[in-house]
Amino acid sequence: MLNRTSNGGKIDREKRVNFVFNGLSYAGFEGDTLASALLANGVHLVGRSFKYHRPRGFVAAGAEEPGAMVQLEEGAQTQPNIRATQIELYEGLKASSVNVWPSVDFDISAVNGLFAKFMTAGFYNKTFMWPRSFWMKLYEPVIRRAAGWGRAPTVSDPDIYDRMQCHADVLVIGGGPTGLAAALEAGRAGARVVLVDEQKELGGSLLSLNREIDGKTAIEWIEQAKAELAEMPDVRILTRTMLFGYYDHNYLVALEQKTDHLPLKDRSGKVRQRVWHFRAKQVVLATGAHERPLVFADNDRPGIMLSGSVLTYLNRYGVFPGKNIVLFTNNDSAYETALALHAERLKIVAVIDVRNDVTGELPDKVRELGIQVLEGHAITATNGRKRVSSVEVRAIDPGADKYTGHSINFECDLVAMSGGWSPVIHLFSQSQGKLKYDDDRVCYVPEKSVQEQQIAGSCSGEFLTEDCLNNGGVAGRIAAKKAGFSPKKEHEPLTVQEPEMGKMEPFWVVPGNVPVGEGSAKHFVDLQNDTTAADIALAIREGFESSEHVKRYTLTGFGTDQGKTSNINALGILAGILDKPLADVGTTTFRPPYTPVSYGALAGRNLGNWSDPVRVTAIHDWHQKNGALFENVGQWHRPWYYPKTAEKMQDALNRECLAVRNSIGVLDASTLGKIDIKGPDAAEFLNRVYTNAWMKLGVGKVRYGLMCHEDGMVFDDGTTARLADDHFLMTTTSGNAAAVLDWLEEYLQTEWPDLKVYCTSVTEQWATVSVAGPKARKLLQKIAPDMDLRPDSFPFMSFKEGEVAGIDARVFRISFTGELTYEINVPWHAGRAMWDAVMEAGAEFEITPYGTETMHVLRAEKGFIIVGQETDGTQTPQDLGMDWIVSKKKPDFIGKRSFTRSDTAADNRKQLVGLLTDNPDDVLPEGAQLVLDQYASKPMPMVGHVTSSYYSATLGHSIALAVVRGGLGKTGDTIFAPLANTTITAKIVSPIFYDPKGERQDGEV
Amino acid sequence: MLLIECPYCGKRHETEFRYGGEAHIVRPEKPEDLNDTEWADFLFMRTNTKGVFAERWYHANGCRQWFNALRHTVSHQIIAVYKMGEKPPVSDQGSEDR
């Protein structure tokens, strides 16, 4: 391979790994990332940029890589926008560039330069405000084609994902020198330690830097630490695990990749990724630091990389990303890279340093090797189409907005830059920690924690390895102690052979030979979102001066990158333009996830049948066998209707409705919420939660009630039976049962703890078979021969207990259809037996099972409301024409006081009415808006909407319920429903369409 | 996700609980005696505290008991939990703007 060192690195040179990128075959070694393998093969051009479609290559070597994202694999396995720097190479890997069309080498959008002109800062904000039609027809299709990155898979995810819950005493984040030292110390104290690291192996920066720790090589020290940790029974090490979210009370979430590094053929049947949910007593943040780029003209060409990352490629992967190298820096760390590259006999063209009077261990060594060092100079231009080929360097002209001095041209194929180091404070910031700007270290460092955590090493601004190790150890000891353990005696501090680092000098943006923003050169700040220094200046000119505004206007720090390399540079440029100290500008907020997480991983096993519990009744199998279609009511699957072969929905509904009206229908009403209410104060309690009177309800009787919230709005309705003096059975709507129980318990515990009442949910204890129709009594008498069913003995709104079909049952005479109805309640396990008995006894009456849709039609014919359909939380009982159920005598009940509030008592509220369309065959769409003047100019004044609408086979025409402003006083008026292509005219009528006097409720005697 | 100490069950994840809003808002003994403004104050007006806030929680997926908590609305630190009907323990963190 072209660009490999002869030995060294954490790769296995005996094991070749073949892979394909953009259709071409390459080989790397085991231990490579896709990025290191491509660089070894001399491939720098990996994609095109987001807005401008400029050629882009690798900038970094890890999670902070802003641009080098690829489409990984194909078909169901494909993943868009994965950083090549984080992909472990495996045999047969296939990847391709994203955001290119037709190819990475020749991209139409870039050739046209079409987007460069109008996609400036605030582009999205500005176009969003343009006429909507422009956006829909012009911009959106163009942007969708041009921008965005990879393609989402089009077929469902074949992989398996897992979830783990873990409680740790000390959770250490980061397996570099700091994290290892912390884990060792916390583990030695006996704490349950979890150490997570995103890489496949522990070591962090020690894998990239040649350091000697207590006389051992860094690699030897890592192995020794690993061995000691492995001996500790309560230490768990999770590698390939990215901690991506830090939430309240030390709740942290991490993604463990278990098979992504394996060849595709070796993955099947295995869990691909596991999401870990941690609750930790103490957290040690040992997340390290990211190097910052320098912002100079056309700093985005492939071959312009971070200096520390170049060192990582060299030392860890045995790859040199170039042979003629220019270094550009504002600190000493780039000199270490220069020395390492020089040791590999690569040509160091020059070191360009913005500082003056640069001395110290590393710069001196570089000079001693005869390498040219240009102090007080900067790169003011770069050249090269798909890879950097030369740079122009000029002396810095302090304070000037352009540098016009003599330019020196250096030919090169790699620029290694260093703009200093930023602690990786993303997780600290997610945990609500407060940051402060450190002028000496030129970075933001953690200042004050909100949660139980320790911050150590580079994350706290301590960039030397020796400080990281000792600092990490102290953090581990403190964490263990705070988690309740007693650390043993302190160890001698570790000593590390490492070069001293001189002072760095912030240099936020380097002008070219024209001022920033003029000419065609671009000074990129955020390489993922294509934000330039000129964009930040434009944002400020247009009035967006706060860091949060600049971020949104320019998109700096957005996307999957979350500003890892760009954030501080953007703030530095902002501070420079505003002429304020950087500390006064303030950081923006970092948000989870730290790196992207797939929906598949987050969903885990909660897919398909496991995505939500399904509730079915004891009679469900029968419904399925007999062709019912189902609808979801909350989590319940309820029969919707029972079509016969080749029967259309409306025909089925007509048949079911007519059966109930003329003979007998049967409904599985088991899902109705049922609450058992018991205690000496039960009647008093009901009296307070329902709007009507309950004290005098006789044992054996049933009453309908409405429940309101304190604001007077209807919340639920249902019937409640008095089983004994101190014992009631309440029913609620099927979807609201849990909410009603919560509501009752809330009042019993918080407002009226003096009341002696218990509430128990018995919904799933009682199955309910509801038999309705004029012949219902005849049917029931067949299977309950001993029960006196005569209307005077078993009147409407009462119940009896007794044997039905040999089963102990409670039979309620209530009605949601207007017909004679018996609701037969039996223990849940006997539900199916009761249903079968009813069906058998009903055969001679051609008993017809019906579902929720017929139930809705029948109740609408009677003008009965459904809470949640006629109501939406803004209807009072009075609005629904149900003033009759509101007690005028009770001194107090929930909602009463609100009925006299001026707004609640207003007479022009939306009130429940019936609608009859002029054309009896027109069925109004539910939700249709209603107007009084069909010729009113748009926007037409809307006075209400249709809440329920059906065709009524019983009546031979359509019916509808609606809420209309002042509707109770508008009976007989005409109202209009303007629809897309037509307007339906209707008359306002009483909502009771059928049997208004209730003459049918006793059925056939 | 908060870790909430139910006074009856101990520490549990927030997902087991339902939030119940500001604590110590007593339903008036005789609502009819309140004028519209006073009643609206009871119904709708809540303090929007930046700092230590007394609030109600309901261990809905647990013991189903209501209780009170003192929570700092910026840091989300829970300073104390106490049962319904009890007075809030004195907090010295009320004024601290963390």
Ligand SMILES: [Zn+2]
């Ligand atoms: Zn509890």
